[in-house]
Amino acid sequence: MTLTLDTLPGSATDGLTDFRPGFIGLRCGNCNADTPIAPKFVCAQCFGPLRARYDYASVREHMTHASVAARPRTLWRYAELLPVDRVPTDGLSVGCSPLVAAPRLAKHLGLRQLWIKDDSRNPTLSFKDRVVAIAAARARDFSFHTVACASTGNLAAAVAAAAARLGLRAVVLVPADLEVAKVMQAVALGAHVIRVDAPYDAVNRLSLELTDELDGWAVLNVNLRPFYAEGSKTIAFEIAEQLGWRAPDVVVAPLASGSMYTKIAQGVDELAQVGLIERRATRFVGGQAAGCGPIAAAFAAGTDEITPVAVPAGIVRSLAIGSPADGRPALALARSTGGSIEGVEDADVIAAVRLLAATEGILTETAGGVTLAALQQAIRRGTVASDDEVVVVISGNGLKTVDVLAELPRQVIAPTFDAFETYWATLEGPGGHS
Numbered sequence: 001m002t003l004t005l006d007t008l009p010g011s012a013t014d015g016l017t018d019f020r021p022g023f024i025g026l027r028c029g030n031c032n033a034d035t036p037i038a039p040k041f042v043c044a045q046c047f048g049p050l051r052a053r054y055d056y057a058s059v060r061e062h063m064t065h066a067s068v069a070a071r072p073r074t075l076w077r078y079a080e081l082l083p084v085d086r087v088p089t090d091g092l093s094v095g096c097s098p099l100v101a102a103p104r105l106a107k108h109l110g111l112r113q114l115w116i117k118d119d120s121r122n123p124t125l126s127f128k129d130r131v132v133a134i135a136a137a138r139a140r141d142f143s144f145h146t147v148a149c150a151s152t153g154n155l156a157a158a159v160a161a162a163a164a165r166l167g168l169r170a171v172v173l174v175p176a177d178l179e180v181a182k183v184m185q186a187v188a189l190g191a192h193v194i195r196v197d198a199p200y201d202a203v204n205r206l207s208l209e210l211t212d213e214l215d216g217w218a219v220l221n222v223n224l225r226p227f228y229a230e231g232s233k234t235i236a237f238e239i240a241e242q243l244g245w246r247a248p249d250v251v252v253a254p255l256a257s258g259s260m261y262t263k264i265a266q267g268v269d270e271l272a273q274v275g276l277i278e279r280r281a282t283r284f285v286g287g288q289a290a291g292c293g294p295i296a297a298a299f300a301a302g303t304d305e306i307t308p309v310a311v312p313a314g315i316v317r318s319l320a321i322g323s324p325a326d327g328r329p330a331l332a333l334a335r336s337t338g339g340s341i342e343g344v345e346d347a348d349v350i351a352a353v354r355l356l357a358a359t360e361g362i363l364t365e366t367a368g369g370v371t372l373a374a375l376q377q378a379i380r381r382g383t384v385a386s387d388d389e390v391v392v393v394i395s396g397n398g399l400k401t402v403d404v405l406a407e408l409p410r411q412v413i414a415p416t417f418d419a420f421e422t423y424w425a426t427l428e429g430p431g432g433h434s
Helices: 056-062 063-071 075-082 101-109 128-141 154-166 178-187 200-214 225-242 259-273 294-301 327-337 346-360 364-379 417-425
Strands: 025-029 050-054 099-101 113-118 146-150 171-176 190-198 217-220 250-254 283-289 342-346 387-395
Touching: 025 387, 050 225, 056 075, 056 327, 075 128, 075 225, 099 225, 101 346, 101 364, 101 417, 113 225, 128 146, 128 154, 128 217, 128 225, 128 387, 146 154, 146 200, 146 327, 154 178, 171 178, 171 200, 178 190, 190 200, 225 259, 250 259, 250 364, 259 283, 259 327, 283 294, 283 327, 283 364, 283 387, 294 327, 327 342, 342 346, 342 364, 346 364
Parallel strands: 113 387, 146 171, 146 217, 171 190, 250 283, 250 387, 283 342
Antiparallel strands: 025 050, 099 113
Protein backbone atom coordinates (compact mmCIF):
# COMPACT_ATOMS: atom_id res chain seq x y z
CA MET A 1 0.00 0.00 0.00
CA THR A 2 1.18 3.49 -0.87
CA LEU A 3 -0.32 6.53 0.80
CA THR A 4 -0.07 9.53 -1.51
CA LEU A 5 -1.78 12.80 -0.82
CA ASP A 6 -3.63 12.31 -4.11
CA THR A 7 -5.73 9.71 -2.26
CA LEU A 8 -6.97 12.32 0.20
CA PRO A 9 -10.09 14.48 -0.30
CA GLY A 10 -9.92 17.80 -2.13
CA SER A 11 -9.08 19.19 -5.53
CA ALA A 12 -5.60 20.20 -6.63
CA THR A 13 -7.09 23.28 -8.28
CA ASP A 14 -8.80 24.74 -5.22
CA GLY A 15 -5.85 27.02 -4.40
CA LEU A 16 -5.04 28.72 -1.11
CA THR A 17 -7.68 31.43 -0.96
CA ASP A 18 -8.14 30.78 2.76
CA PHE A 19 -4.46 31.20 3.67
CA ARG A 20 -3.64 33.51 6.58
CA PRO A 21 0.07 33.72 7.43
CA GLY A 22 1.08 32.30 10.78
CA PHE A 23 4.67 33.46 10.34
CA ILE A 24 5.35 36.61 12.36
CA GLY A 25 9.11 37.08 12.39
CA LEU A 26 12.47 35.79 13.52
CA ARG A 27 13.67 35.06 17.04
CA CYS A 28 17.11 34.26 18.43
CA GLY A 29 17.51 30.68 19.59
CA ASN A 30 19.86 31.83 22.38
CA CYS A 31 18.63 35.11 23.88
CA ASN A 32 15.05 35.09 22.46
CA ALA A 33 15.45 38.58 21.00
CA ASP A 34 12.96 39.22 18.19
CA THR A 35 14.13 40.36 14.76
CA PRO A 36 12.03 41.76 11.89
CA ILE A 37 11.62 39.65 8.76
CA ALA A 38 14.82 40.10 6.75
CA PRO A 39 17.60 38.05 5.09
CA LYS A 40 19.46 37.56 8.35
CA PHE A 41 20.63 34.41 10.06
CA VAL A 42 22.34 35.55 13.28
CA CYS A 43 21.12 37.69 16.17
CA ALA A 44 22.49 41.24 16.21
CA GLN A 45 22.67 41.14 20.02
CA CYS A 46 24.32 37.81 20.83
CA PHE A 47 25.15 36.26 17.41
CA GLY A 48 22.90 33.29 18.16
CA PRO A 49 20.97 31.51 15.38
CA LEU A 50 17.74 33.11 14.19
CA ARG A 51 14.67 30.94 13.85
CA ALA A 52 11.22 31.42 12.39
CA ARG A 53 8.40 32.08 14.83
CA TYR A 54 4.65 31.69 14.40
CA ASP A 55 1.39 32.79 15.94
CA TYR A 56 0.20 29.28 16.84
CA ALA A 57 -3.12 30.54 18.21
CA SER A 58 -3.95 32.04 14.83
CA VAL A 59 -2.83 28.90 13.02
CA ARG A 60 -4.99 26.73 15.28
CA GLU A 61 -7.99 28.90 14.40
CA HIS A 62 -7.54 28.92 10.62
CA MET A 63 -5.67 25.72 9.67
CA THR A 64 -7.87 22.62 9.83
CA HIS A 65 -7.88 19.11 8.40
CA ALA A 66 -10.54 20.21 5.92
CA SER A 67 -8.71 23.35 4.79
CA VAL A 68 -5.48 21.43 4.23
CA ALA A 69 -7.25 18.64 2.33
CA ALA A 70 -8.77 21.14 -0.11
CA ARG A 71 -5.41 22.56 -1.16
CA PRO A 72 -2.96 21.72 -3.97
CA ARG A 73 -0.74 18.67 -3.48
CA THR A 74 2.47 20.54 -2.68
CA LEU A 75 4.24 21.53 0.51
CA TRP A 76 2.40 24.87 0.35
CA ARG A 77 -0.73 23.12 1.65
CA TYR A 78 0.82 23.74 5.09
CA ALA A 79 1.51 27.42 4.40
CA GLU A 80 0.37 28.73 7.81
CA LEU A 81 3.29 26.86 9.38
CA LEU A 82 5.86 28.04 6.82
CA PRO A 83 7.92 31.27 6.90
CA VAL A 84 6.11 33.04 4.08
CA ASP A 85 3.74 35.98 3.72
CA ARG A 86 2.33 34.74 0.43
CA VAL A 87 2.22 31.47 -1.45
CA PRO A 88 4.10 31.43 -4.78
CA THR A 89 2.26 30.16 -7.83
CA ASP A 90 5.15 29.62 -10.23
CA GLY A 91 7.71 27.41 -8.49
CA LEU A 92 8.39 23.71 -8.92
CA SER A 93 5.80 21.25 -7.60
CA VAL A 94 7.57 20.11 -4.44
CA GLY A 95 6.47 17.81 -1.65
CA CYS A 96 3.64 15.33 -1.15
CA SER A 97 5.97 12.41 -1.75
CA PRO A 98 4.48 8.96 -1.14
CA LEU A 99 4.48 7.07 2.13
CA VAL A 100 5.01 3.48 1.02
CA ALA A 101 4.14 0.45 3.12
CA ALA A 102 7.15 -1.89 3.28
CA PRO A 103 5.81 -5.30 4.37
CA ARG A 104 8.63 -7.44 2.96
CA LEU A 105 11.29 -5.28 4.56
CA ALA A 106 9.27 -5.14 7.79
CA LYS A 107 9.16 -8.94 7.90
CA HIS A 108 12.92 -9.11 7.28
CA LEU A 109 13.53 -6.70 10.16
CA GLY A 110 10.94 -8.22 12.48
CA LEU A 111 8.72 -5.12 12.63
CA ARG A 112 4.94 -4.91 12.88
CA GLN A 113 4.56 -1.91 10.59
CA LEU A 114 7.16 -0.16 8.45
CA TRP A 115 6.66 2.78 6.12
CA ILE A 116 9.11 4.37 3.67
CA LYS A 117 8.74 8.12 3.22
CA ASP A 118 10.19 8.21 -0.28
CA ASP A 119 11.40 11.77 -0.74
CA SER A 120 13.43 10.74 -3.76
CA ARG A 121 10.22 11.52 -5.71
CA ASN A 122 10.75 15.30 -5.57
CA PRO A 123 11.63 17.21 -8.78
CA THR A 124 15.42 16.84 -8.45
CA LEU A 125 15.14 13.49 -6.66
CA SER A 126 15.85 14.57 -3.09
CA PHE A 127 14.34 16.25 -0.04
CA LYS A 128 16.46 19.34 -0.72
CA ASP A 129 13.74 20.60 -3.06
CA ARG A 130 11.69 21.31 0.07
CA VAL A 131 14.14 23.66 1.76
CA VAL A 132 15.02 25.35 -1.53
CA ALA A 133 11.37 25.96 -2.47
CA ILE A 134 10.91 28.12 0.61
CA ALA A 135 14.31 29.82 0.53
CA ALA A 136 14.09 30.61 -3.18
CA ALA A 137 10.63 32.12 -2.75
CA ARG A 138 11.98 34.38 0.00
CA ALA A 139 15.04 35.25 -2.10
CA ARG A 140 12.75 36.66 -4.74
CA ASP A 141 10.72 38.50 -2.11
CA PHE A 142 13.95 40.12 -0.92
CA SER A 143 14.89 41.06 -4.54
CA PHE A 144 18.00 38.89 -4.82
CA HIS A 145 19.08 38.15 -8.39
CA THR A 146 21.38 35.18 -7.60
CA VAL A 147 20.76 32.12 -5.47
CA ALA A 148 23.83 30.23 -4.29
CA CYS A 149 24.83 27.48 -1.90
CA ALA A 150 27.57 25.25 -0.61
CA SER A 151 26.51 21.67 -1.27
CA THR A 152 27.42 18.06 -0.67
CA GLY A 153 25.42 17.23 -3.80
CA ASN A 154 21.64 17.20 -3.63
CA LEU A 155 21.30 20.86 -2.70
CA ALA A 156 23.22 21.89 -5.82
CA ALA A 157 20.63 20.35 -8.12
CA ALA A 158 17.71 21.68 -6.08
CA VAL A 159 19.07 25.23 -6.22
CA ALA A 160 19.75 24.95 -9.94
CA ALA A 161 16.25 23.72 -10.75
CA ALA A 162 14.46 26.27 -8.55
CA ALA A 163 16.52 29.11 -10.01
CA ALA A 164 15.74 28.01 -13.55
CA ARG A 165 12.03 27.90 -12.77
CA LEU A 166 12.00 31.35 -11.11
CA GLY A 167 14.32 33.10 -13.58
CA LEU A 168 17.18 33.58 -11.13
CA ARG A 169 20.89 32.84 -11.54
CA ALA A 170 22.27 29.80 -9.70
CA VAL A 171 25.81 29.44 -8.38
CA VAL A 172 26.80 26.34 -6.43
CA LEU A 173 30.06 25.49 -4.71
CA VAL A 174 30.89 21.82 -4.15
CA PRO A 175 33.82 19.75 -2.89
CA ALA A 176 35.91 18.62 -5.85
CA ASP A 177 35.50 14.92 -4.99
CA LEU A 178 31.70 14.99 -5.15
CA GLU A 179 29.93 12.24 -7.09
CA VAL A 180 29.96 12.97 -10.82
CA ALA A 181 26.23 12.32 -11.19
CA LYS A 182 25.37 15.05 -8.68
CA VAL A 183 27.72 17.58 -10.24
CA MET A 184 26.41 16.90 -13.73
CA GLN A 185 22.81 17.15 -12.60
CA ALA A 186 23.42 20.69 -11.37
CA VAL A 187 25.33 21.58 -14.54
CA ALA A 188 22.54 20.24 -16.75
CA LEU A 189 20.01 22.34 -14.83
CA GLY A 190 21.95 25.48 -15.70
CA ALA A 191 23.89 26.26 -12.53
CA HIS A 192 27.36 27.76 -12.47
CA VAL A 193 29.12 24.91 -10.63
CA ILE A 194 32.38 25.75 -8.88
CA ARG A 195 34.42 22.78 -7.66
CA VAL A 196 36.55 23.57 -4.61
CA ASP A 197 39.59 21.57 -3.55
CA ALA A 198 38.47 21.17 0.06
CA PRO A 199 36.00 19.30 2.29
CA TYR A 200 32.47 20.64 2.66
CA ASP A 201 33.14 22.66 5.81
CA ALA A 202 35.79 24.74 4.03
CA VAL A 203 33.46 25.19 1.06
CA ASN A 204 30.75 26.36 3.44
CA ARG A 205 33.09 28.91 5.00
CA LEU A 206 33.77 30.27 1.52
CA SER A 207 30.04 30.58 0.87
CA LEU A 208 29.71 32.51 4.13
CA GLU A 209 32.19 35.04 2.75
CA LEU A 210 30.06 35.44 -0.37
CA THR A 211 27.15 36.72 1.70
CA ASP A 212 29.34 39.54 3.03
CA GLU A 213 31.09 40.45 -0.20
CA LEU A 214 28.51 40.14 -2.99
CA ASP A 215 25.38 42.27 -3.27
CA GLY A 216 22.25 40.63 -4.59
CA TRP A 217 23.35 37.11 -3.71
CA ALA A 218 21.19 34.87 -1.53
CA VAL A 219 23.28 32.03 -0.19
CA LEU A 220 20.29 29.91 0.70
CA ASN A 221 21.85 27.83 3.48
CA VAL A 222 23.56 30.88 5.03
CA ASN A 223 21.82 34.26 4.96
CA LEU A 224 18.41 32.67 4.30
CA ARG A 225 18.93 29.73 6.66
CA PRO A 226 16.03 30.60 9.04
CA PHE A 227 13.65 30.27 6.07
CA TYR A 228 15.51 27.45 4.32
CA ALA A 229 15.62 25.15 7.35
CA GLU A 230 11.84 25.22 7.83
CA GLY A 231 11.27 23.25 4.63
CA SER A 232 12.37 19.98 6.21
CA LYS A 233 9.54 19.92 8.72
CA THR A 234 7.03 19.50 5.87
CA ILE A 235 8.21 15.87 5.81
CA ALA A 236 6.62 15.49 9.25
CA PHE A 237 3.45 17.29 8.19
CA GLU A 238 3.01 14.90 5.27
CA ILE A 239 3.75 11.77 7.30
CA ALA A 240 1.12 12.75 9.86
CA GLU A 241 -1.49 13.56 7.22
CA GLN A 242 -0.77 10.38 5.27
CA LEU A 243 -1.20 8.33 8.45
CA GLY A 244 -4.62 9.87 9.04
CA TRP A 245 -3.36 12.79 11.14
CA ARG A 246 -1.25 10.97 13.70
CA ALA A 247 2.43 10.51 14.46
CA PRO A 248 4.21 7.12 14.30
CA ASP A 249 6.10 5.49 17.15
CA VAL A 250 9.51 5.97 15.50
CA VAL A 251 10.95 8.19 12.78
CA VAL A 252 14.35 7.32 11.31
CA ALA A 253 16.30 9.92 9.31
CA PRO A 254 19.85 10.70 8.17
CA LEU A 255 22.02 13.40 9.75
CA ALA A 256 24.52 15.73 8.10
CA SER A 257 24.22 19.10 9.84
CA GLY A 258 21.40 17.64 11.96
CA SER A 259 18.86 20.16 10.65
CA MET A 260 16.47 17.82 8.85
CA TYR A 261 16.44 15.41 11.79
CA THR A 262 15.51 18.11 14.31
CA LYS A 263 13.09 19.90 11.99
CA ILE A 264 11.05 16.73 11.49
CA ALA A 265 10.62 16.59 15.26
CA GLN A 266 9.69 20.28 15.28
CA GLY A 267 7.05 19.56 12.66
CA VAL A 268 5.49 16.82 14.77
CA ASP A 269 5.45 19.15 17.78
CA GLU A 270 3.89 22.01 15.82
CA LEU A 271 1.06 19.85 14.53
CA ALA A 272 0.26 18.95 18.13
CA GLN A 273 0.46 22.62 19.19
CA VAL A 274 -2.13 23.66 16.62
CA GLY A 275 -4.42 20.71 17.29
CA LEU A 276 -4.02 18.81 14.02
CA ILE A 277 -2.71 15.67 15.77
CA GLU A 278 -2.80 14.33 19.31
CA ARG A 279 0.46 14.69 21.18
CA ARG A 280 2.29 11.41 21.66
CA ALA A 281 5.80 10.16 22.36
CA THR A 282 7.66 9.62 19.10
CA ARG A 283 11.24 8.38 19.20
CA PHE A 284 13.75 9.80 16.76
CA VAL A 285 16.55 7.61 15.42
CA GLY A 286 19.28 9.12 13.27
CA GLY A 287 22.14 7.78 11.22
CA GLN A 288 25.58 9.05 10.27
CA ALA A 289 28.31 7.38 8.24
CA ALA A 290 31.25 6.27 10.37
CA GLY A 291 33.64 8.08 8.03
CA CYS A 292 32.12 11.40 9.09
CA GLY A 293 29.93 10.84 12.13
CA PRO A 294 30.74 13.44 14.78
CA ILE A 295 27.18 13.49 16.16
CA ALA A 296 26.97 9.70 16.32
CA ALA A 297 30.37 9.57 18.04
CA ALA A 298 29.22 12.07 20.67
CA PHE A 299 26.03 10.09 21.24
CA ALA A 300 27.99 6.86 21.70
CA ALA A 301 30.38 8.58 24.12
CA GLY A 302 27.54 10.06 26.15
CA THR A 303 28.85 13.60 25.76
CA ASP A 304 27.47 16.90 24.47
CA GLU A 305 30.87 17.83 23.02
CA ILE A 306 31.01 17.24 19.29
CA THR A 307 34.53 16.82 17.95
CA PRO A 308 34.69 18.06 14.34
CA VAL A 309 35.92 15.72 11.62
CA ALA A 310 38.63 17.56 9.68
CA VAL A 311 38.85 15.17 6.73
CA PRO A 312 35.71 13.12 6.05
CA ALA A 313 36.23 9.59 4.73
CA GLY A 314 34.09 6.89 3.16
CA ILE A 315 31.46 6.63 0.46
CA VAL A 316 28.66 8.76 1.97
CA ARG A 317 29.57 12.20 0.67
CA SER A 318 26.11 13.73 0.99
CA LEU A 319 26.30 13.51 4.81
CA ALA A 320 29.97 14.52 5.08
CA ILE A 321 29.70 17.65 7.23
CA GLY A 322 32.54 17.56 9.72
CA SER A 323 31.29 20.41 11.91
CA PRO A 324 27.48 20.02 12.10
CA ALA A 325 25.61 23.22 12.96
CA ASP A 326 22.72 21.42 14.64
CA GLY A 327 24.71 18.66 16.28
CA ARG A 328 23.82 19.54 19.87
CA PRO A 329 20.08 19.89 19.24
CA ALA A 330 20.21 16.53 17.45
CA LEU A 331 21.86 14.90 20.46
CA ALA A 332 19.29 16.42 22.78
CA LEU A 333 16.43 15.20 20.59
CA ALA A 334 17.68 11.62 20.43
CA ARG A 335 18.22 11.45 24.18
CA SER A 336 15.01 13.19 25.23
CA THR A 337 12.80 10.97 23.06
CA GLY A 338 14.50 7.66 23.86
CA GLY A 339 15.93 7.43 20.36
CA SER A 340 19.52 7.14 19.19
CA ILE A 341 22.07 8.35 16.67
CA GLU A 342 23.86 5.47 15.03
CA GLY A 343 27.25 5.43 13.34
CA VAL A 344 27.20 3.17 10.29
CA GLU A 345 30.11 1.54 8.45
CA ASP A 346 30.35 1.73 4.66
CA ALA A 347 29.81 -2.01 4.21
CA ASP A 348 26.55 -1.79 6.15
CA VAL A 349 25.47 1.21 4.04
CA ILE A 350 25.88 -0.74 0.82
CA ALA A 351 24.14 -3.80 2.27
CA ALA A 352 21.19 -1.63 3.36
CA VAL A 353 20.90 0.01 -0.06
CA ARG A 354 20.72 -3.44 -1.63
CA LEU A 355 18.25 -4.71 0.98
CA LEU A 356 15.79 -1.87 0.38
CA ALA A 357 16.04 -2.36 -3.38
CA ALA A 358 15.60 -6.14 -3.16
CA THR A 359 12.63 -6.08 -0.76
CA GLU A 360 10.67 -2.98 -1.80
CA GLY A 361 11.98 -1.94 -5.22
CA ILE A 362 13.26 1.43 -3.99
CA LEU A 363 16.79 2.40 -5.00
CA THR A 364 18.18 4.90 -2.52
CA GLU A 365 21.39 6.86 -2.48
CA THR A 366 24.02 6.15 0.18
CA ALA A 367 22.34 8.48 2.69
CA GLY A 368 19.29 6.22 2.58
CA GLY A 369 21.56 3.24 3.16
CA VAL A 370 22.81 4.99 6.29
CA THR A 371 19.22 5.54 7.44
CA LEU A 372 18.11 1.95 6.97
CA ALA A 373 21.32 0.58 8.51
CA ALA A 374 20.77 2.91 11.49
CA LEU A 375 17.31 1.38 11.94
CA GLN A 376 18.81 -2.11 11.87
CA GLN A 377 21.30 -1.14 14.59
CA ALA A 378 18.58 0.51 16.68
CA ILE A 379 16.53 -2.69 16.49
CA ARG A 380 19.50 -4.74 17.67
CA ARG A 381 20.03 -2.33 20.59
CA GLY A 382 16.38 -2.51 21.62
CA THR A 383 15.76 1.18 20.86
CA VAL A 384 13.13 0.10 18.33
CA ALA A 385 10.76 -2.73 19.30
CA SER A 386 9.06 -5.25 17.07
CA ASP A 387 5.58 -3.82 17.71
CA ASP A 388 6.57 -0.22 16.86
CA GLU A 389 5.17 1.58 13.84
CA VAL A 390 8.27 2.96 12.09
CA VAL A 391 8.72 5.53 9.32
CA VAL A 392 12.06 5.59 7.49
CA VAL A 393 12.86 8.80 5.60
CA ILE A 394 14.60 8.13 2.29
CA SER A 395 16.09 11.46 1.31
CA GLY A 396 17.55 10.87 -2.16
CA ASN A 397 17.54 8.70 -5.26
CA GLY A 398 20.07 5.91 -5.76
CA LEU A 399 20.87 6.88 -9.34
CA LYS A 400 22.92 9.72 -7.84
CA THR A 401 25.33 7.32 -6.11
CA VAL A 402 25.07 4.20 -8.25
CA ASP A 403 28.86 4.14 -8.56
CA VAL A 404 29.14 2.47 -5.14
CA LEU A 405 27.13 -0.47 -6.47
CA ALA A 406 29.01 -0.78 -9.78
CA GLU A 407 28.98 -4.52 -10.41
CA LEU A 408 28.09 -5.06 -14.06
CA PRO A 409 27.76 -8.64 -15.29
CA ARG A 410 31.12 -9.54 -16.78
CA GLN A 411 30.05 -11.93 -19.52
CA VAL A 412 28.54 -10.80 -22.83
CA ILE A 413 26.65 -13.34 -24.96
CA ALA A 414 25.77 -13.67 -28.64
CA PRO A 415 22.14 -12.98 -29.67
CA THR A 416 21.19 -16.67 -29.95
CA PHE A 417 19.20 -19.08 -27.79
CA ASP A 418 22.15 -21.52 -27.70
CA ALA A 419 24.38 -18.79 -26.29
CA PHE A 420 21.74 -17.89 -23.70
CA GLU A 421 21.22 -21.55 -22.72
CA THR A 422 24.97 -22.10 -22.31
CA TYR A 423 25.29 -18.93 -20.21
CA TRP A 424 22.25 -19.73 -18.03
CA ALA A 425 23.62 -23.17 -17.25
CA THR A 426 26.71 -21.58 -15.70
CA LEU A 427 24.67 -19.70 -13.11
CA GLU A 428 24.08 -21.00 -9.63
CA GLY A 429 20.43 -20.01 -9.98
CA PRO A 430 18.10 -17.53 -11.70
CA GLY A 431 19.21 -13.97 -11.08
CA GLY A 432 22.81 -14.93 -10.31
CA HIS A 433 25.96 -13.57 -11.97
CA SER A 434 28.88 -15.47 -13.44
